[in-house]
Amino acid sequence: MDILALFEKFDVDDRKPDIIFDAPFLGEVALALPCMSFWIESFLFLALQACFNVLVATAMYTLIFRNRGTSQAYIIGYGILCPSVLYLPFILVPIFDIQNVALLLCLCGGMPAVLFFRCLETMHGTLPVFATESYLNFVAYNAFTLQFTFHPETNQPNKVTLSELISRIVLFLRVFVECSLLYNLLLPRGYILFDRKPIESLIDLYRWQHIANNFVMALLTSRLLEAGSIGLGILASFCFGLSISGFNDNPIFGSTSVSDFWGKRWNKIIEMTLRRGVYRPLRNAGLSVSFAAFVTFMASGLLHEFELVMMTLRGGTGMKPYVPSFGPQFFFFAWNGLMLMGEHAFAQAPLFVWIGKHVPRPIRTFLILMLVLPVSHLFTDEYIASGFYSDAAVGFPKMHYLGRRSPSVKS
DSSP states (O other), rough: OOOOGGGGOOOOOOOOSSEEETTTTTTEEEEEEEOOOHHHHHHHHHHHHHHHHHHHHHHHHHTTGTTSHHHHHHHHHHIIHHHHHHHHHHHHHHHHOOOOHHHHHHHHHHIIIIIHHHHHHHTTTTOOOOGSOHHHHHHHHHHOOSSSSOOTTTTTTTBOHHHHHHHHHHHHHHHHHHHHHHHHGGGGGTTSSSSOOOOSSTGGGGOHHHHHHHHHHHHHOOOOOHHHHHHHHHHHHHHOOBBBBBBBOOOOHHHSSSHIIIIIIHHHHHHHHHHIIIHHHHTTTTHHHHHHHHHHHHHHHHHHHHHHHHHHEEEEEEEOOOOOOHHHHHHHHHHHHHHHHHHHHHHTSHHHHHHHSSSSSHHHHHHHHHHHGGGGGGHHHHHHHHHHHHHHHGGGGEEHHHEEOOOOOOO
C-alpha cells in the first residue's frame, strides 16, 4: 500500500454544501463545513517536519555545538548544514507530491525559517540558556517550529495546565470565527474588497481604498497565522503535555511603535529566531543597534523571497504554475527596517517623546499602521498569487449566498 495515497491533496476546494438554512433578512445560505482532515494532515506534516528537524538538530549538536568557536564548526555550519537545510524542501516536496501551499509550508516552512537561523545561533553562541543545558533541551528547542516554553529557573519544558488548554481553546475558537468571516468576505472577491488602481505615485499609496484593502488582508494574514499556530499548538500540547508559546500578540490593534510591532507582537517565533540568529551575532561583532536591526530585516526579506521559491514546488494541480515576482517582499522588509532605524534615530527627539507621553494609544497604533499598511500589499500579493490563502481556506467554513426563496404560489 502506498502510504502517500493516505494523504489528501487539497489542491482544489470542491466542497459541496453540508447545510442550507434561511438567514434572517438575507435568505438562503449554503454552508460547507471545514475539512477536519486538512487540520489533521497539517499536524501530521508538522510532526514529520519535527522528525527531520531532530535529525538536523542532532547533527548541529554533534558537529557544531560540541566544537563551537572552532574553524571546524564554522566550516561544517556554513559549508554543509546551512546549504543542506535550504535544499531539503526541494527533496521532500516532490517525494510527498504536495499540491497545497499551506501544507507545503507545514512540512517545509520551518526548515529555512527556523533551522537555518538556529544553525547560526549554534555557531555564534547566541542560543538561549536552556538549549545549552543538555542534548535533549537542544533538540527540543530545534525540533519544532511551534516553540515549547521553558521554565526560567530549571531550564526544563513547562507542563501544560488544564486552565491554559481551556484558555487556548477559547482563543482558537474566537480567532477561527474571525478568520472564517474574513475568508467569506474576501475569497469571493478575489481578496480585493474595494476598487484597486495601479500605484503610480506616493499619493496612491494612501488612497483610502488601498489602505482598506491592505488592512483587511493584513488582518486575514494575522488571524490565519494565529488560527494555524494556536490550533496546531493545542494538538501538540495534547500529544506531548507541554506548553506552547504564543505566536502573535495583537499586532494590528495593539502596537505603539515600529519596534513594538515587529519586535514584540508580530510572529514572535520568527522574530526571536532572527534576533538570535542574525541580530545578536551582528551586535557581538560590534555593529550598531540600528544597523544590526536593518540587516536583520534584510535577512527576513531574503528568507521570505526564498519561501516564494519553495512555493513553486507545489505540483500536480491544474492551476497555472506559480511564477514568483522577486523583489517586493525584500523591499517590504527593507522599508520596515528603515522605519525601525528612523525610530531609533529620533526616539529621544522632543516631538516623539511628547507623542509617547500624551497621544492616546489608539492614535499611536493608527500612526504605526500608516507606516506599514501602504506597502503591505508587497507582502500579501505574492501569497495571494501563490495560492497560499486559497489553499488554507479548506480548513474553514465556506458560505455561499443563494438568495431569497421565491414565495410559493397557491393554486
